[in-house]
Amino acid sequence: MDQSLAITDARGMTLIEVVTVLIIVAIxxxxxxxxxxxxxxxxxxxxxxxxxxxxxxxxxxxxxxxGNITLSVQGGSVTVQSNGQDLPAPGGKGYPVTIPGTAQTNLSVSFTSGTGSVVNATQTSSITLTDSGGEGRVVCISPTGLAYAGPCS
Structure with missing residues (x-):
């Protein structure tokens, strides 16, 4: 067997290939x-x-x-109810649902049957949520019933 042939067959990675792999792993x-x-x-x-x-x-x-549907956010749980009865959540789980954070503002909102607006609301409601690391997020519910990520106006 020719020794020079065995040496030339061995191939390593180029510097560009190594850097490319490192960049992909970092991302x-x-x-x-x-x-x-x-x-x-x-x-x-x-x-x-x-x-x-x-x-x-x-x-x-x-x-x-x-009918009027009530959304309640208390501590680390969210509940959707109709006439005081917990409703099934989409996907098979029932309410209440435990959320990975805690509500700093406990809130109960009723949505009007047929219109979806918030009962007797004149301004946007705000729910502040905080996780165990202290990171916070805000959920806003407008008088028309639309829910969106804060900040609330």
């Missing part, structure tokens, strides 16, 4: 690690999304004429 780490380590308010973002989704669900049920 993936920056996107994924905060979600697993609770860095950057991921829990507050998730809690905000859960409350907005529950408010939109409650408003939709009210718009469909299912």
């Amino acid at each position: 993936l780490a920056a996107l994924i690690l905060p979600r697993f380590m609770g860095i950057g308010g991921y829990s507050a973002n998730a809690a905000q999304g859960d409350v907005i989704a529950a408010a939109q669900y409650a408003r939709q049920l009210a718009l469909l004429g299912n």
Whole structure:
């Protein structure tokens, strides 16, 4: 066997290939690690999304004429009720739903049957949510019943 042939067949990675792999790994780490380590308010973002989704669900049920629907955010839980009865959440789980954060402002809002507006509301309601890392997010519910991420106006 020719020794020179065996040496020329062995191939390593070029510097450009190594740098490219390192850049890709760094980008993936920056996107994924905060979600697993609770860095950057991921829990507050998730809690905000859960409350907005529950408010939109409650408003939709009210718009469909299912009677007045109540959204309640207390501490670390969100409840959607009709006539004092917990309603099923989309996806099979029932309310109340535990959120990954705590509400600094406890709030109960009723959506009017047929219109979806908030009963007797003249200004936007604000719910402040804080996760265990101290990161905060705000959910706003307008008098027309629309829920959105803060800041509230």
